[in-house]
Amino acid sequence: MQNGNSIFSRLEVKKYILKKNLKRDLPSSIVVFLVALPLCLGVALASGAPLFAGLVTGVVGGIVVASLSGSQLSVSGPAAGLTAIVLGAIGQLGGYQTFLLAVVLAGAMQIVLGLLKGGMIGNYFPSSVIEGMLAAIGVTLILKQLPHALGVDSDFFGDMSFFQTDNQNTFSAIGNAFSHFTLAAIVISGLSIAVLLYWPKLKKVNVIPAPLIVVALGIILSIAFQGTGYALNATQMVEIPVVNGWSELTGLFTMPNFSAITDSKVWIVAATIAVVASLETLLSIEAVDKIDPIKRTTPTNRELLAQGVGNMASGMLGGLPLTSVIVRSSANVNAGGRTKMSAIFHGVWLLLSFLFIPGVINMIPLACLAAILLVTGYKLTRIALFQHMYHKGWDQFVPFVITIIAVLLTDLLKGVAVGMLFSIFYLLRTNMRNPFFYKIQEEGTKKNLRIKLAEEVSFLNKAAIQVMLNNIPKETTVIIDGTNSRYIDPDVLETIFNFKHNAFTKGTIVILENIKKQYTVPKLDSKIIEEINN
Template identity: 60%
Template sequence: MFGTRVSAFLKLSKRDLKYDFPASIVVFLVALPLCLGIAMASGAPLFSGLLTGIIGGIVVASFSGSQLSVSGPAAGLTVIVLGAIQQLGAYETFLLAVVIAGLIQLVLGIIKAGMIGNYFPSAVIIGMLAAIGIIIILKQLPHAVGYDSGFFGEESFSQLNQDNTFSALQKALGAINYGATVICLISLAILIVWPTFKRLRLVPAPLVVVILAVVLGQVFEGTSFALDTKHLVVIPVVQSFGEFLGLFIFPDFTQIFNQEVWVVAFTIAIIASLETLLSVEAVDKIDPFKRNSPTNRELFAQGIGNATSGLLGGIPMTAVIVRSSANVNAGGRTRQSAILHGIWLLLAVITIPQIINLIPLSCLAAILLHTGYKLAKPSAFKQMWHKGLDQFVPFLVTIVAVVFTDLLTGVGVGLLVAMFYILRNNLSNAFEYDIEENEDGAKITFILAEEVTFLNKAAIQKALYALPKRINEIVIDGSQSRFIDKDVIEVIKDFEQHAVSKGKTIELAGIVNRKNVPNIKRFTQAILKNGSPTRPIVKKPSETI
């Protein structure tokens, strides 16, 4: 009875388990070094990164409405976390800020702040995905050849060790470990070839890669191809359950009135929420079933996750594109994959840490290189080019900005460029017109656009007052418009007086005494009155000024 209720709440599916189980293993293998690397770079205990990944998988995925997104420690928060721990002076005080940040996210979910995610232009989101793919490739190439100076999972252009993306690549060329390189190349070959054999697909290619890499690592010992400990995964080894419990750290609630704690909490909550909304929107774009994730519920789930993480000693989390895209590419179907990956992380820490510590980072880099290529395929650039410059330019600018700065800064730049094209298109599509010649002159009919905002005011005003003298009859039709801004109505009424004074005939249709009804309200009223719509509204294309 209880199991049935839990299954109903989580909406678990036995049918999809055959897809989610192997995908969860892939996500686990990708998440493991990322959790450790981000914790190390954040100045937090290694276990805190693993704990955050476990909670992100088991807790957040259980409450989330997104079927494919995976949550865990985020590289975008690394600098903030590092600075906050140093600023607050104690890790326990920082944990209190994480708990408060989670509670703030809960409130954001309740007040429906997730709607912000609906306003990210598609060109920017697709550009962000391609940029993440390029960053994954550039950042993992050093790890692929055994140059592991930066932390595994770094995303920003500037690195914490004073290097940047390209200087790290240059240094990697002079510090190649041939054993790591061979393992990476073999791993890439398996990842590409293995899925082409139908009978072999039952076993996930990344799992084969990891097993073979561990074997090769042991074979290379004592040779010139030998790997150092810095080339391997390193997780805490616990000898007993009591020692495992000792890894948990709890927040210092005596600092609840510390103003700096609240500043850090709000900073984490806002940035983590933005990264989550961006990631969820991006994952929906690559979801083969094109499902739409409820963003308010996602913020609520993230709030529960961050509050739980802070209470137990973890670092902040977000929905993360790298792990999520690995989940999609591995064939994941539902939240079961994310939940299972959290369970695998927990079991790995408790049961087989010694075996996990034999995994070479270069084989995990190969898995991410394969994922990065799928995100930044040349076909994505070709598709965006064919959509026109108003889509391709924001797409390209977002890529360049994200690669050379960081995720949020790059997306912000992409949004500004996208807004320019949106405003320009909005200004140029204020109305349609039709001219009919007659004996005394000509008649012009203006048909206003479906949405007429204050941004259209200048274009409409310029067009009306620039009409040729031969136009002696004017019709301005706003009956098809769902919204007309009051400023635009005022311009039209002023022009009406001007036209009458010039002896012209003017007719205003659907404008005088107009009451604008919001689209959502109008749509809801239509459903309540007529039932569900049976066919979509199709707008006929016509000439525009």
């Protein structure tokens, strides 16, 4: 009976937590839906795929991936970083249906990566690089959404590249927008930003999400400007396909061409998509965990499995490859999302909006959605973050800044790769300085040099130790102490033993204390693992 009461109590607690979180997750899901909708369409357009494919991918990313993922705040969907790959692959493979087969195979490869524990790669991205990536995304959002907020941008809404597909770069697009702005767009975006900043401070009415007010205001103002010389045109509005009847809906779905399964080009494209999508996902997951207010940690291997299932489902339904997307995920965090229900609901809203209210959705100005992303970008790249990274020291600040610049000028993966190179440089420099410490001991008229090795002495320490040993004066007694060392790399051991072997030629006496001829990499004790699991 007591056990039954215990189960009942746990169920009550779960219901309470779910109800409490839904108060945050439902409003947040609407924000993510409003941000994701034009991004899904923009990425599909830039990829040379049907607009419907972008919506399908967003729905699958919201409902399927979020349900299987271990992340509570990540939101998946079509990624702008894959547009160039998708556009080229569709042409290379000779048709969209063959490309869909590559998407399905890429999903299967991601599942294999997850089963092989490939998610551990995500643990090796330095914090400074991840923080730099987040700040770069924030700056990019501000720079990229300014033209849309001003009502002038011929490029697609989700473009995140410095060099755009309309033969402009980020800065020239902003300059062009300031020269040819639309008054209606400025009024809509300006009022939208004001609502986003001040509406949450109004205690009695802030239960209604500010972005929902922004969208309603945008629709009302766009209608008010109609019939005047300042009316918004079709390119300044959200535009989703309008389906009339069940037959039109079913006709939009496309099946993969499985007859091309033996084509080597399909497998190469699939492998490319799997690797790039997995890396973008792991980067995004790491970044989302950084900005999670509750500081939860996402199981990366499970995330790869969820992404793999999502890509297989998307490919089977005629959708694009998907990843965890930092823009949507950051909007989710900033809107107050708490659990994966926010991402799942956003997928439901995408589906319902397409099926039942496409006419209303097509009345939303891009300017008010740009305002939502401008505020999101501002929160990601606040001045306090730069001050925080500066106070951490140059070894953190330099990779942070370099990552920002590299991401802005290239793309997410290339920028992170450049940031990683600088981070590795500082890591090597730090390791070279900290493999040992030494002190000079006086024994009568003689001076002994005692070198105490660190707990972990890796290959990275070899150069520093070799330089130090080579600079020891002749006719010195050297004591190399490995008492505290759990592991010494074989290359370092070889350097030490060679030094001892040749020391007599310099009249140097070398004494080795507690240094083994061979070390094995230390493993976590099984009893400790058992205690952690319990």
